[in-house]
Amino acid sequence: MSVGVNVVAVAGQPQLLSYDGVHDARRRIAGRVVHTPVVRSEELERVAGARLWLKAENLQRGGSFKMRGALLAVEQLMGAGSRGVVAQSTGNHGIAVALAAAQYRLPAVLVLPTDAAVTKVRRIRETGAEVLQAGTTLAERIAVVDKLKTTRGLDEIDPYQNPGVVAGQGTATADLLDQVNAAGGRLDAVVLPVGGGSAVAGACLATAGQGIDVYGAEPSAVPALTAALRAGGPVTVDAHPTIADGLRPDRIGQLPYALAHDTVTGVYTIEESAIAEALRLVLVHARLLIEPAAATAVAGALRLAAEGHAQDIGVLVSGGNIDTSLVASLLNHQPT
Amino acid sequence: MSVGVNVVAVAGQPQLLSYDGVHDARRRIAGRVVHTPVVRSEELERVAGARLWLKAENLQRGGSFKMRGALLAVEQLMGAGSRGVVAQSTGNHGIAVALAAAQYRLPAVLVLPTDAAVTKVRRIRETGAEVLQAGTTLAERIAVVDKLKTTRGLDEIDPYQNPGVVAGQGTATADLLDQVNAAGGRLDAVVLPVGGGSAVAGACLATAGQGIDVYGAEPSAVPALTAALRAGGPVTVDAHPTIADGLRPDRIGQLPYALAHDTVTGVYTIEESAIAEALRLVLVHARLLIEPAAATAVAGALRLAAEGHAQDIGVLVSGGNIDTSLVASLLNHQPT
Numbered sequence: 001m002s003v004g005v006n007v008v009a010v011a012g013q014p015q016l017l018s019y020d021g022v023h024d025a026r027r028r029i030a031g032r033v034v035h036t037p038v039v040r041s042e043e044l045e046r047v048a049g050a051r052l053w054l055k056a057e058n059l060q061r062g063g064s065f066k067m068r069g070a071l072l073a074v075e076q077l078m079g080a081g082s083r084g085v086v087a088q089s090t091g092n093h094g095i096a097v098a099l100a101a102a103q104y105r106l107p108a109v110l111v112l113p114t115d116a117a118v119t120k121v122r123r124i125r126e127t128g129a130e131v132l133q134a135g136t137t138l139a140e141r142i143a144v145v146d147k148l149k150t151t152r153g154l155d156e157i158d159p160y161q162n163p164g165v166v167a168g169q170g171t172a173t174a175d176l177l178d179q180v181n182a183a184g185g186r187l188d189a190v191v192l193p194v195g196g197g198s199a200v201a202g203a204c205l206a207t208a209g210q211g212i213d214v215y216g217a218e219p220s221a222v223p224a225l226t227a228a229l230r231a232g233g234p235v236t237v238d239a240h241p242t243i244a245d246g247l248r249p250d251r252i253g254q255l256p257y258a259l260a261h262d263t264v265t266g267v268y269t270i271e272e273s274a275i276a277e278a279l280r281l282v283l284v285h286a287r288l289l290i291e292p293a294a295a296t297a298v299a300g301a302l303r304l305a306a307e308g309h310a311q312d313i314g315v316l317v318s319g320g321n322i323d324t325s326l327v328a329s330l331l332n333h334q335p336t
Numbered sequence: 337m338s339v340g341v342n343v344v345a346v347a348g349q350p351q352l353l354s355y356d357g358v359h360d361a362r363r364r365i366a367g368r369v370v371h372t373p374v375v376r377s378e379e380l381e382r383v384a385g386a387r388l389w390l391k392a393e394n395l396q397r398g399g400s401f402k403m404r405g406a407l408l409a410v411e412q413l414m415g416a417g418s419r420g421v422v423a424q425s426t427g428n429h430g431i432a433v434a435l436a437a438a439q440y441r442l443p444a445v446l447v448l449p450t451d452a453a454v455t456k457v458r459r460i461r462e463t464g465a466e467v468l469q470a471g472t473t474l475a476e477r478i479a480v481v482d483k484l485k486t487t488r489g490l491d492e493i494d495p496y497q498n499p500g501v502v503a504g505q506g507t508a509t510a511d512l513l514d515q516v517n518a519a520g521g522r523l524d525a526v527v528l529p530v531g532g533g534s535a536v537a538g539a540c541l542a543t544a545g546q547g548i549d550v551y552g553a554e555p556s557a558v559p560a561l562t563a564a565l566r567a568g569g570p571v572t573v574d575a576h577p578t579i580a581d582g583l584r585p586d587r588i589g590q591l592p593y594a595l596a597h598d599t600v601t602g603v604y605t606i607e608e609s610a611i612a613e614a615l616r617l618v619l620v621h622a623r624l625l626i627e628p629a630a631a632t633a634v635a636g637a638l639r640l641a642a643e644g645h646a647q648d649i650g651v652l653v654s655g656g657n658i659d660t661s662l663v664a665s666l667l668n669h670q671p672t
Contacts, residue, residue, distance in 0.1 A: 059622070061372075287395055287626070331661075
């Protein structure tokens with residue numbers, strides 16, 4: 001992968017950002033993350049017209065796959081003598097960093113947008129970590145983080161730029177591939193939700209050399225990866241309202257972009273109604289409560305299946321942290 | 337187990353109704369049922385104050401653990417040259433028999449109550465099987481089944497009296513014990529929902545000789561096992577309305593009673609509000625959609641945990657077939 005050279009220069013920790021790095025990360029977090037199941041549903045697959053292998057990271061500690069990268073990153077900082085961590089997040093990375101930091105009795109400050117899911121803010125506070133809410137854009141959160149780094153001497157765990165985080169997120173896809181193989185299957189493609197880009201970047205590492213297509217799925221309201229691929233680099237997009245609170249970052253991270261831009265096969269942009277419908281389908285047919293970000297990936301998988309190019313599709317069901325009022329509202333307003 | 341002698345006389349298939357019989361059943365259905373995960377949730381366990389090992393049979397084929405017994409029973413009847421099957425059910429056994437029969441291209445007629453969950457009726461019809469709805473009591477359904485057996489030459493697969501069904505249902509608990517052991521745990525108790533009694537009877541077989549307490553949990557609206565244990569045998573109880581449609585049978589089966597009555601450690605009767613609350617807790621914290629029958633067992637486990645007698649509690653999360661309108665209503669009316 002030619003971008004590997006750039007990444008090394010950017011990151012300073014080349015060994016992590018590779019297929020082997022992801023597998024090393026897996027060994028390091030084994031036993032401290034939940035070995036989540038891969039769920040299939042006959043009813044859902046009948047709707048899809050393809051086999052859907054759902055990596056149920058909604059059942060992960062902290063309710064999302066972000067626990068993986070956060071554990072690695074906090075562990076590294078502890079080893080370096082950190083006195084406290086700070087991170088910006090739409091919520092799930094914040095929950096994961098807060099839980100990992102609590103495990104090491106390390107102070108943690110999390111910077112979330114003002115429109116973060118109430119459930120996510122509450123879960124972070126339950127760990128004893130501090131939550132600051134600042135604006136709705138990535139730039140506004142980063143400004144607060146930069147200030148806290150200098151004024152309070154905190155170490156940053158960026159959700160998109162930290163190599164440990166990206167390699168850690170890749171372990172979800174690595175697990176998925178192993179679980180599908182163990183069940184006698186063989187994936188044609190994986191579909192990942194795209195917010196800041198760590199999931200899709202991690203998947204590019206985890207699938208390297210295996211002939212598996214990697215697709216991103218993002219809300220059409222915030223098409224940050226689509227725009228970046230078109231512009232030849234990360235750009236800030238106009239973010240319109242989306243129920244997928246986890247996918248609201250209006251700009252792809254530089255590191256995820258470097259890792260993914262010439263590896264991803266395609267990116268689906270998903271309308272709000274399709275996100276809601278995918279969430280309902282997974283709830284009713286696969287009996288899993290997932291958050292809209294995860295539903296965005298499922299909706300992408302349904303599009304891929306409908307196009308007929310893939311029969312075995314892995315989906316990163318990234319998380320399950322959703323306000324119950326939103327679930328009720330989606331169930332009350334389902335199309336007849 | 338002293339009742340074993342009686343059971344042999346009742347059933348005519350003694351080998352099935354034993355610990356070894358359940359393990360033989362497991363081997364026979366392996367690969368044709370989903371190896372469902374055992375899910376734990378830190379948040380739910382914080383609420384419970386104990387470790388809860390949720391056997392997620394809501395992720396089973398047909399959406400419930402009843403697939404296990406139905407596969408065994410249909411297979412036996414196919415071997416005996418059956419030309420079609422009939423079964424009474426509150427819904428899940430019906431879905432399971434319909435799916436198993438469809439697999440063998442065997443006609444199936446399912447007799448459900450008039451107040452069956454809409455989702456369950458629909459799922460049966462989707463398999464191509466015939467649904468008849470008759471009254472709301474067990475006796476009314478049995479009368480229809482008896483008639484169909486003679487007029488249409490169908491073989492009955494009773495959800496409570498068929499030894500293959502009871503042994504098959506026991507495989508869910510056998511799997512659960514193995515999965516907990518593989519994770520380094522050790523159960524103090526298992527809690528099963530009680531409708532006609534096959535789950536708790538199967539669990540008594542699967543836990544035999546292992547020093548694990550077996551608890552039933554039934555709606556206080558339909559306390560059929562509690563009444564049977566008090567009366568010294570199955571009696572028909574007044575059935576009041578309950579959201580736990582799967583637990584509406586107003587009388588415990590004779591066979592489950594014989595297997596369970598001197599083995600069960602206790603039976604919890606659960607109020608409607610506690611069933612609803614357990615369903616919400618599992619949805620929000622464990623991110624699993626479960627039906628009220630399964631929530632009844634979870635509520636029983638919460639009671640057992642609160643009493644402080646068990647630290648590791650296995651719960652048969654029996655199914656996940658629930659009308660979305662009920663889910664929405666439960667989420668809209670949650671206590672503040």
